[in-house]
Amino acid sequence: MNKPKHQLTRKERRSQIENCIKEDPSLSSRGIARICGGSHVTVLKIKEEMKNTGLIDQMNTSEETWRKHPYLKKNPRILENLSEHGKRAIKADGVLDMMEAKKLKSPVYAQRLIFKEAKAARNNLYVELGEDACTLFVADIKQGLPQVNDNSVDLLLTDAPYDRGSVPLFVDLGRVANRVLRKGGVLLCMVGQSYLPDQISQLSKHLKYHWTLACITPHGSPFLYKKRLTTGWKPILMFVKSEYTGDMAYDIVRAPIEISEKEVPPHTQPIEVVEKLSENPENMVDDLVYAPADKAEKELLRHAQPLQVFETLIERFSRPGDCVLDVFCGSGTTAVAALKKKRKVIACDKDENRVEMTRKRIEKEVGIDVKSI
Ligand SMILES: C[S@@+](CC[C@H](N)C(=O)[O-])C[C@H]1O[C@@H](n2cnc3c(N)ncnc32)[C@H](O)[C@@H]1O
Known part of the structure; x- marks a missing residue:
C-alpha cells in the first residue's frame, strides 16, 4: 500500500524519488519533489548520483549541454528575443525535450506544461484510504x-x-x-x-x-x-x-491555461501582464x-x-x-x-x-x- 508522503522513511522516499527519475528523467527536480516529497535540492543530488553511477543518461541540463539539443539546432531562432524569464526556462530540466515533443516556441510555456504534468502525476498517485477514510x-x-x-x-x-x-x-x-x-x-x-x-x-x-x-x-x-x-x-x-x-x-489572479482568453472574465489580468510578472511558473x-x-x-x-x-x-x-x-x-x-x-x-x-x-x-x-x- 502507498503510504502518505509524510509517513515515508528516508529510505522509502529516496527509492520513490529514484523510481520517479527512472520513469521520466525529463521531469524537473521541483516536479519530482512535489510528487515524492522532500526538497528539490535532495532530488538534484540524487539525480547527480544516478548520472554519475550510470543509472540514468546524462541529460541536457547543464549550461554546456543544453545548447547542443537537436531541437535548438533545428530551430536556432528560438533563442532570439527571449525574455529573461525565457532564458532561464530554456535551461531547465526537460524544457527543450518538451518543446521538441510539442513543437513549441516558448520555453516558458513548455515549463508550465512540465509543471502541470508533474502536478497531475502527483494527484494520480495511487493511495488506498483504508477503513477510517x-x-x-x-x-x-x-x-x-x-x-x-x-x-x-x-x-x-x-x-x-x-x-x-x-x-x-x-x-x-x-x-x-x-x-x-x-x-x-x-x-x-x-x-x-x-x-x-x-x-x-x-x-x-x-x-x-x-x-x-x-x-x-x-x-x-x-x-x-x-x-x-x-x-x-x-x-x-x-x-x-x-x-x-x-x-x-502566486500573487496574480489568472485564468487556467485551458480557458481561452476570450472566456476570461474582465476581472482577470491581461495575459501579457501575467507573462511579465510570473517569475516562477514551474512553482505556481x-x-x-x-x-x-x-x-x-x-x-x-x-x-x-x-x-x-x-x-x-x-x-x-x-x-x-x-x-x-x-x-x-x-x-x-x-x-x-x-x-x-x-x-x-x-x-x-x-x-x-x-x-x-x-x-x-x-x-x-x-x-x-x-x-x-
Ligand atoms: C454555508 S453552509 C456550508 C455549505 C456547504 N459548503 C455545502 O456545500 O453544502 C454553513 C454551515 O455551517 C453550519 N454551522 C453554522 N453554525 C455552526 C456552528 N456553530 N458549528 C458548526 N456548524 C455550524 C450550518 O449548519 C451550515 O450547514
Missing part, C-alpha cells in the same frame, strides 16, 4: 471539536456561514484550526465580502493571514441592492499555522478557481458550493492521503470532493440533518461507508 459527527465549533486530535489535519477547507451573527464563530474557527492543523497546515475558508475585515481580524487572533484567493462565479452574479453592486466572485481566506511550506503561491499555484454552471449541488442545499471548486482547492493545497477537515460541512461538498481526490476526511456540522445529508451524499457519490463518532 471518512469520519462524520454532529458538533458545534464553539465547543472546540475535541473529537479531532491535535496536529492531525493537513487542510481545513470550509465554507463558513455568511451572516453577520456568525462573525464571532471565526474566533472559534481560528482557535480550532490552530490546534488541529499540523505545522504549516492551511485553513481555506470561503466567505462573503460583507464582513471580511471582521472575519480576517477574528481569524488572525490564532492563525497567520496568508492570502485571499478568488473564486470566480461567472454563472452566479447576485445583485447586492444595499451595496449597489453585483458580484461575480467570492473570497477564499487562506490562513496558515506557522509558515506556509506548500507549493509556492493558481489563485483563481472557476465554478462550473452546475446546479446539482444547489438542489441539495441552497448554500451548497460547486464540487469542482473544492476539488481544485484540495488538489492545490493537499496531497493524496492527507487529512482534510470541514467544520461547517452543510451538504458535504468538501467531504465528497476530498474523498474523490483520495484524501481522508473529517467533517461535522452543528445541524444533524446536514450531517445526515453529507453521509447519504458520500455513500451515493463516493460509495464508501462512513464512520460515525
Whole structure:
C-alpha cells in the first residue's frame, strides 16, 4: 500500500524519488519533489548520483549541454528575443525535450506544461484510504471539536456561514484550526465580502493571514441592492499555522491555461501582464478557481458550493492521503470532493440533518461507508 508522503522513511522516499527519475528523467527536480516529497535540492543530488553511477543518461541540463539539443539546432531562432524569464526556462530540466515533443516556441510555456504534468502525476498517485477514510459527527465549533486530535489535519477547507451573527464563530474557527492543523497546515475558508475585515481580524487572533484567493462565479452574479453592486466572485481566506511550506503561491489572479482568453472574465489580468510578472511558473499555484454552471449541488442545499471548486482547492493545497477537515460541512461538498481526490476526511456540522445529508451524499457519490463518532 502507498503510504502518505509524510509517513515515508528516508529510505522509502529516496527509492520513490529514484523510481520517479527512472520513469521520466525529463521531469524537473521541483516536479519530482512535489510528487515524492522532500526538497528539490535532495532530488538534484540524487539525480547527480544516478548520472554519475550510470543509472540514468546524462541529460541536457547543464549550461554546456543544453545548447547542443537537436531541437535548438533545428530551430536556432528560438533563442532570439527571449525574455529573461525565457532564458532561464530554456535551461531547465526537460524544457527543450518538451518543446521538441510539442513543437513549441516558448520555453516558458513548455515549463508550465512540465509543471502541470508533474502536478497531475502527483494527484494520480495511487493511495488506498483504508477503513477510517471518512469520519462524520454532529458538533458545534464553539465547543472546540475535541473529537479531532491535535496536529492531525493537513487542510481545513470550509465554507463558513455568511451572516453577520456568525462573525464571532471565526474566533472559534481560528482557535480550532490552530490546534488541529499540523505545522504549516492551511485553513481555506470561503466567505462573503460583507464582513471580511471582521472575519480576517477574528481569524488572525490564532492563525497567520496568508492570502485571499478568488473564486470566480461567472454563472452566479447576485445583485447586492444595499451595496449597489453585483458580484461575480467570492473570497477564499487562506490562513496558515506557522509558515506556509506548500507549493509556492502566486500573487496574480489568472485564468487556467485551458480557458481561452476570450472566456476570461474582465476581472482577470491581461495575459501579457501575467507573462511579465510570473517569475516562477514551474512553482505556481493558481489563485483563481472557476465554478462550473452546475446546479446539482444547489438542489441539495441552497448554500451548497460547486464540487469542482473544492476539488481544485484540495488538489492545490493537499496531497493524496492527507487529512482534510470541514467544520461547517452543510451538504458535504468538501467531504465528497476530498474523498474523490483520495484524501481522508473529517467533517461535522452543528445541524444533524446536514450531517445526515453529507453521509447519504458520500455513500451515493463516493460509495464508501462512513464512520460515525
Ligand atoms: C454555508 S453552509 C456550508 C455549505 C456547504 N459548503 C455545502 O456545500 O453544502 C454553513 C454551515 O455551517 C453550519 N454551522 C453554522 N453554525 C455552526 C456552528 N456553530 N458549528 C458548526 N456548524 C455550524 C450550518 O449548519 C451550515 O450547514
